[in-house]
Amino acid sequence: MRTSGGRTTDLASENRLTGAYLVVALVALFGGVLTGLFQALEHAGLDLYPWLTPFIQSYYHGLSLHGVLNVLVWTTFFICGFLPFVTAQALGLPLKSRPLGWVTFWLMTGGLVLAAIPLVGNVATVLFTFYPPMKAHWAFYVGLTLVVVGTWLVALNLVLTHRAWRAKNPLARTPLPAFMSLVTFVLWTIASLGLAAEMLFMLIPWSLGLVGGTDALLARVLFWFTGHPIVYFWLLPAYVSWYTLVPRQAGGRLFSDPLARVSFILFLILSTPVGFHHQFTDPGIPEGWKLVHAFLTFAVFFPSLLTFFNVVASLESGARARGGKGWVAWFGKLPWGDPSLAAQVLAMLLFAFGGVGGLINASFNLNLVVHNTSWIPGHLHLTVGTAVTLTFIGITYWLVPYLSGRALWSRRLALVQVWFWFFGMAIFSNALHRLGLMGMPRRTMIGASVYLQPEWRSVLPLVGIGGTILFVSTILYFVNIGLTVVASREPAAVEVAFAEALSGPEHAPAILDRWGLWVAMAVVLVVIAYGPTLARLVSTTPLNAPGLRVW
Ligand code: HAS
Ligand code: CU
Numbered sequence: 001m002r003t004s005g006g007r008t009t010d011l012a013s014e015n016r017l018t019g020a021y022l023v024v025a026l027v028a029l030f031g032g033v034l035t036g037l038f039q040a041l042e043h044a045g046l047d048l049y050p051w052l053t054p055f056i057q058s059y060y061h062g063l064s065l066h067g068v069l070n071v072l073v074w075t076t077f078f079i080c081g082f083l084p085f086v087t088a089q090a091l092g093l094p095l096k097s098r099p100l101g102w103v104t105f106w107l108m109t110g111g112l113v114l115a116a117i118p119l120v121g122n123v124a125t126v127l128f129t130f131y132p133p134m135k136a137h138w139a140f141y142v143g144l145t146l147v148v149v150g151t152w153l154v155a156l157n158l159v160l161t162h163r164a165w166r167a168k169n170p171l172a173r174t175p176l177p178a179f180m181s182l183v184t185f186v187l188w189t190i191a192s193l194g195l196a197a198e199m200l201f202m203l204i205p206w207s208l209g210l211v212g213g214t215d216a217l218l219a220r221v222l223f224w225f226t227g228h229p230i231v232y233f234w235l236l237p238a239y240v241s242w243y244t245l246v247p248r249q250a251g252g253r254l255f256s257d258p259l260a261r262v263s264f265i266l267f268l269i270l271s272t273p274v275g276f277h278h279q280f281t282d283p284g285i286p287e288g289w290k291l292v293h294a295f296l297t298f299a300v301f302f303p304s305l306l307t308f309f310n311v312v313a314s315l316e317s318g319a320r321a322r323g324g325k326g327w328v329a330w331f332g333k334l335p336w337g338d339p340s341l342a343a344q345v346l347a348m349l350l351f352a353f354g355g356v357g358g359l360i361n362a363s364f365n366l367n368l369v370v371h372n373t374s375w376i377p378g379h380l381h382l383t384v385g386t387a388v389t390l391t392f393i394g395i396t397y398w399l400v401p402y403l404s405g406r407a408l409w410s411r412r413l414a415l416v417q418v419w420f421w422f423f424g425m426a427i428f429s430n431a432l433h434r435l436g437l438m439g440m441p442r443r444t445m446i447g448a449s450v451y452l453q454p455e456w457r458s459v460l461p462l463v464g465i466g467g468t469i470l471f472v473s474t475i476l477y478f479v480n481i482g483l484t485v486v487a488s489r490e491p492a493a494v495e496v497a498f499a500e501a502l503s504g505p506e507h508a509p510a511i512l513d514r515w516g517l518w519v520a521m522a523v524v525l526v527v528i529a530y531g532p533t534l535a536r537l538v539s540t541t542p543l544n545a546p547g548l549r550v551w
Pocket of ligand 2: 278
């Protein structure tokens with residue numbers, strides 16, 4: 001039930017849909033974390049792969065499972081469950097089309113199963129970036145494409161729901177949580193076009209034998225067209241929580257609603273035209289365009305700085321209301337006993353380091369030092385692996401009780417879990433960053449390499465220790481969530497209440513609700529940043545590279 005403006009809306013169907021997405025997301029998270037453990041142990045000198053066959057055929061098979069399950073499936077399914085939930089709650093309306101909601105869920109799950117069969121069967125061991133000429137079974141590409149099509153249908157349903165709300169509320173500002181959810185899905189829809197083109201025009205026809213060959217560079221350009229902004233598709237739902245829910249959990253108010261909207265509009269405009277910072281070392285892309293993308297990457301850093309300021313100020317308002325004092329000491333007065341809040345604030349803390357590392361990656365010359373080293377997985381575990389994942393975990397600490405009607409089984413266990421993640425990740429990611437600076441390559445079965453350097457040896461065990469702590473943390477998490485659903489006897493006392501703002505939506509200029517303008521700006525910037533390079537590559541690249549199976 002949801003009461004909005006005196007009306008009461010029954011959102012039970014939306015809640016069930018969110019629950020369904022959550023189940024798939026959590027299964028993926030578990031599979032990904034389990035395979036991750038074996039990699040971390042391998043780096044620490046404990047090679048379990050000989051015992052793991054026939055389930056996991058090789059380090060690279062496990063790494064493909066890990067990447068696809070954690071960064072692609074866990075994130076996407078969680079988001080497709082969470083943002084429609086938030087939108088329906090904030091607008092006080094059911095989804096415009098519930099049947100479409102369920103068809104979308106089954107399309108995505110069907111696509112996932114189709115992709116999972118070759119992945120599990122070791123005929124799609126191409127890592128989560130599936131760079132050709134490494135070639136997977138066609139079902140892997142078709143399945144993932146269906147998942148992407150499903151995300152477009154989620155976007156469609158959200159847009160239709162917002163329209164229905166707008167018809168009844170012609171002059172009101174879109175409530176912030178719904179506004180943010182919509183921006184996230186519009187951003188993603190634009191961003192996903194690169195991946196869709198790569199799948200439909202290159203990988204699917206090639207894997208089906210309809211065209212003779214492929215091209216690594218064109219495929220990588222299309223992949224990173226999506227592959228950079230996808231990180232904001234993962235991050236922004238975490239920001240939705242940090243802006244609209246966490247301030248209230250902290251006992252305070254959101255510092256500025258208009259500033260939050262500006263930040264999201266900037267993400268919409270600036271996220272997509274920045275893919276070449278993943279390709280600074282690729283030949284065939286003019287240096288000038290790489291430089292343009294580098295500058296634009298620094299520009300898209302800015303809305304995260306706005307977020308830093310706004311979210312910290314909101315936390316501070318909560319802590320001061322609870323008696324917090326001093327410049328920094330107020331931080332201790334946050335309600336650290338609430339595992340949902342603790343998870344998210346700890347996620348923010350580690351994200352500050354991940355964000356700074358991102359700037360290093362984006363700097364052309366420094367990138368030459370860290371590219372393709374273990375520094376990069378160090379970075380991505382702080383960002384998607386903590387800012388996003390630990391935040392999503394924190395959200396489930398209230399969302400699962402809310403959906404199941406049963407109180408969280410153990411708050412204390414949840415707190416232990418959250419701190420384990422924080423320390424485990426700090427150790428794990430710090431070790432990977434340091435090893436990267438020592439030149440250790442990423443995506444490599446290090447224990448089997450003939451070039452293992454003596455100075456790496458002292459740091460490698462920390463990868464195994466950090467990875468094991470993370471694994472234990474996840475087990476605690478699944479035990480707690482599982483027992484909440486099956487064994488918790490106490491009814492949940494959770495209500496979904498969004499934070500009020502110190503400076504509210506009435507201070508936001510109406511132009512921020514002008515979708516056409518912002519989407520047009522986003523598209524123009526994409527055309528400028530990618531047009532010349534893509535036009536040249538598409539018109540001059542022969543698709544003639546044969547496929548390889550290297551596993
Ligand atoms: Fe990244 C590679 C640059 C953010 C994910 N990134 C990756 C890869 C992944 C990834 C998965 O320029 C590997 C891809 C692969 O497999 O090859 N990244 C950036 C930059 C940012 C950034 C500039 N990345 C993310 C996010 C991700 C993510 C977010 C996932 C969710 N990244 C790169 C580059 C590469 C790259 C290059 C390619 C490297 C290569 O050579 O391959 C920025 O958007 C970061 C901005 C963030 C901040 C932090 C703000 C902090 C906040 C919290 C505040 C609250 C606190 C509470 C701290 C500026 C909002 C404190 C309380 C107090 C009292 C103070
Ligand atoms: Cu990027």
